[in-house]
Amino acid sequence: MTYIEKPPVPNVVKYDEPMATKRNKLEVMLNTGSDIYQGACKKRGSTLKDEYRHASGTAYMDPRDMARLGVKNWDTALVKTDWGEVVVFTAHSRDAPHEGQIFICKGPWANVIVSPETYCCCDPTYKGVEATIEKTDKEPLLMADLMAEVYMKYDKDAEKSTNRLTEKKINVGITKPEE
Amino acid sequence: MAYEEPITDYDEIVENCTCAFCGCNCDDLTYLIKDGHVVGVRHACRLGASKVMEDMDQRLLVPMIRNEEGDLVETDWDTALDKAAELIAGSVRPVFYGWSETSVETMKHGIRLGELVGAVLDNQATICHGPSLQAVQNAGYPVNTLGEVKNRADMIVYSGNNAMNSHPRHLGRYSAFPRGYFRKRGRFDKTIVTMDPRYTDTAKMSDIWVGFEQNGDYEFYNAMRAVLRGKKLKKDVISGIPKEDIEDLVEAMKTTQYGSLFFGLGLTHTLSKQRNIDIAINLIQDLNKFTKWNLVPMRGHFNVNGFNIFMAFEMGFPYGVDFSRGYPRYMNGETNTIDLLTREEPDVFMVIAADPGAHFPGGANRHLANIPVIQIDIHWGPSTEIADIVLPGSFIGVEAAGTSYRMDGVPIYMKKAIDKPETCRDDEWIVRELHERVQKIKGSQIASK
Ligand code: SF4
Numbered sequence: 001m002t003y004i005e006k007p008p009v010p011n012v013v014k015y016d017e018p019m020a021t022k023r024n025k026l027e028v029m030l031n032t033g034s035d036i037y038q039g040a041c042k043k044r045g046s047t048l049k050d051e052y053r054h055a056s057g058t059a060y061m062d063p064r065d066m067a068r069l070g071v072k073n074w075d076t077a078l079v080k081t082d083w084g085e086v087v088v089f090t091a092h093s094r095d096a097p098h099e100g101q102i103f104i105c106k107g108p109w110a111n112v113i114v115s116p117e118t119y120c121c122c123d124p125t126y127k128g129v130e131a132t133i134e135k136t137d138k139e140p141l142l143m144a145d146l147m148a149e150v151y152m153k154y155d156k157d158a159e160k161s162t163n164r165l166t167e168k169k170i171n172v173g174i175t176k177p178e179e
Numbered sequence: 180m181a182y183e184e185p186i187t188d189y190d191e192i193v194e195n196c197t198c199a200f201c202g203c204n205c206d207d208l209t210y211l212i213k214d215g216h217v218v219g220v221r222h223a224c225r226l227g228a229s230k231v232m233e234d235m236d237q238r239l240l241v242p243m244i245r246n247e248e249g250d251l252v253e254t255d256w257d258t259a260l261d262k263a264a265e266l267i268a269g270s271v272r273p274v275f276y277g278w279s280e281t282s283v284e285t286m287k288h289g290i291r292l293g294e295l296v297g298a299v300l301d302n303q304a305t306i307c308h309g310p311s312l313q314a315v316q317n318a319g320y321p322v323n324t325l326g327e328v329k330n331r332a333d334m335i336v337y338s339g340n341n342a343m344n345s346h347p348r349h350l351g352r353y354s355a356f357p358r359g360y361f362r363k364r365g366r367f368d369k370t371i372v373t374m375d376p377r378y379t380d381t382a383k384m385s386d387i388w389v390g391f392e393q394n395g396d397y398e399f400y401n402a403m404r405a406v407l408r409g410k411k412l413k414k415d416v417i418s419g420i421p422k423e424d425i426e427d428l429v430e431a432m433k434t435t436q437y438g439s440l441f442f443g444l445g446l447t448h449t450l451s452k453q454r455n456i457d458i459a460i461n462l463i464q465d466l467n468k469f470t471k472w473n474l475v476p477m478r479g480h481f482n483v484n485g486f487n488i489f490m491a492f493e494m495g496f497p498y499g500v501d502f503s504r505g506y507p508r509y510m511n512g513e514t515n516t517i518d519l520l521t522r523e524e525p526d527v528f529m530v531i532a533a534d535p536g537a538h539f540p541g542g543a544n545r546h547l548a549n550i551p552v553i554q555i556d557i558h559w560g561p562s563t564e565i566a567d568i569v570l571p572g573s574f575i576g577v578e579a580a581g582t583s584y585r586m587d588g589v590p591i592y593m594k595k596a597i598d599k600p601e602t603c604r605d606d607e608w609i610v611r612e613l614h615e616r617v618q619k620i621k622g623s624q625i626a627s628k
Contacts, residue, residue, distance in 0.1 A: 154249025
């Protein structure tokens, strides 16, 4: 058993109430922060492994929102904000209910989409960012691939100018292999 | 979760070690050591144990430099240090970021190096409790120690923070559960309140959960202050909380004997930022008209407070100190790492014991891809992916000794338990060595003029 094994999360049940109509895209508020699994995974130094992708690259959602979007635990979703977009897993939040909010742990995945705006007080806005979430068939990238894809530091072909805030050329996620 | 057999296979026990993870700095850990490795930890929480019993797969063992193809290749210490010193000496606007997971002794050399080259020295506070430090400058700092909380407090408030996840032993060791001198029955003598928009794990085990709206903290605190000053609330619902509930809560806070408020990043990261903390401090000051209240920010890394205290003591400013004019300057929104990076100012970035790859917003990190990055760390992590020179340090509290400051400002000496891997060096040694080499380069530049 590893230290980061998560307790099982219940699977999503479909709510058959009028509010639970299926949508393709939800407008949500994005919060980030730390959680114990992500912290343990990061500090013991297993960031290159798949467990970090699951611990950090997961959007925790309210089960009703998940039903609306038609996603199950460990399905994948595309989260977009004004600052970028990233593919993450979806999972049932242990803190639910909190409709209209998603929580992504601090880490390279959340960083792509949070706001670097500090409003002159040194601290970027990590919480309360407006976002949209939609179902996708791409899969989240592993940490090293994500860093290479987003920041393109050693990509000779990458235009220097694409590497700036103003021109967002971020396309993060890989297409799932055919089963 | 599966039952795990206790560890019986070890050669040696080292007692009273200090955990090097979160701001609680639990100093009662016992390490079980076999063949020079920590195979087990007693008393630590899940986070502390995961860090102390590290995963050796990703340990950085040898210095590395990026080659032309963009791969990190191993090299010897001399080459790596010379290359790093050359970059630092030749830079116009260097930023030295990090320091929170290393000892105060290392920071001492860091300041000398920063002063020499006119760098900006900044630490993790800039992306977590920076607003709190500004608020402390604005509104004061009614602080207490964690020992007082344990012995005296009968009401403990967690605001915008999930201690069960980020500081797992905080409730068990300092606040809710321990039996204190005046609180003989432990948990039964204490009221735990959580104020957080999320129903977190901490909220689940508290007596009262106040789930105000997202970004509603400023309004909520102001409403509490108004009630405290005897005003009538005009709205029925404030930040999603019925006004009767606010009145009850304030009444409970007023009639307690000794209260302590712990606040976390839930307050500093939302839109009102430092104004949230201002108002929280003012609330504490108002409450002090009736009874004794104090507050403590929940600091994340074990020595993030150490850097702020050390910097404030040495240079007069807690973080984001700019030496570019030869004397220390500090200007929020100007000399802080995130603002510097989004404005694309720095031309060399040194990361020591920190992980911007995992913590900075993408918009700030993108500039790191354009400039040389020097990393001093113990693990291969997100930052290593964008680093050009990697210098493997050692693990404070396990492989190296050093001083750190707990979240309430109590200094703790962390002792050494095992030897570091042969090819690694102490952080203190690395920074001192960099300083010497940079000084040599600068000296010859002046001589040739
Ligand atoms: S609470 Fe913090 S300092 Fe204490 S053992 Fe856990 S991680 Fe370490």
